Amino acid sequence: MSGERGGLGPPQTLKLNATAASVLGLLHRGPMTGWDVARLAEVGLGDFWNVTQSQVYRELRNLEALGLVVAGPAGRRDKKPYAITDSGRDAFAVWIRREPGADLIRSPLLLMVFFGSHLDPAHRQRFLAIQRLRHEQTLDEYRRILDQVVHDEPDLAKVLQFAVFHEQAVLQWFAWLEHEERPG
Template structure:
């Protein structure tokens, strides 16, 4: 069983669709999975080097602006298929605002309110963008449905925050 982390596996998944440079992979990841799985540029290049070393991807010739396009190998396709056959681990919520609220007794109320308002605007923006998103595959529709429901749930929770944050 290949020891792929989810970030490496996602890169192999994107490379199933065609050859990409590291820069292109960062942009594709931001667009397709960036709202629920973050990838930094340094992670992408580090994973591409590891995937190349393991024979899961091959780098092409260096082109303009030092870009190198990568393609998935048969071994990479096999490793990706094996990774997909293993049940995913449970998610862990990493929500910075929630962490700040957990320690909110140590934050000025006005400042905390500004933080919440800033996040509300971001979640409203994401919800609008999701509503405008066009999907093609059933899997994209399923992922989008989660995003829509998640953003609406966060906004509903934010509606309840004033009552939840009062001292009763």
């Protein structure tokens, strides 16, 4: 009864959360310090799976405790390079076979629109204009990066292509909104 997972036997069913799994995934590229993992996560997953530095460090500590990564000898400062272990690779392989869950979107902008009647039109339109501009820039940015990586990193390119379609949809919506507000 007590000690149902007391330490003996390989933990068959350890459940990795998605953030931990991402860290493991990135470590497939070779040993890295927490800082580097965080940076890679930011550029690669960027806007579709946000991971902060602190999370990375926490997960690395957890993963080490589980034996899924090992820390190499600390270099300058505390700089510890972590490397994925074989169990780590196994755990990741198991994780990535689960069917992916539903997307989570959290949009302050849509929240604002939903409560739009509580906001005077001037404010509303100003906010919309700002956001629209921002999304236009974001779209350009995605297109630029996509061009750069399209040949070398096909998986990243797929993600970026999603980003492009998504941003286009957002802009389409802005256009539609303006058309709506017009007639009066």
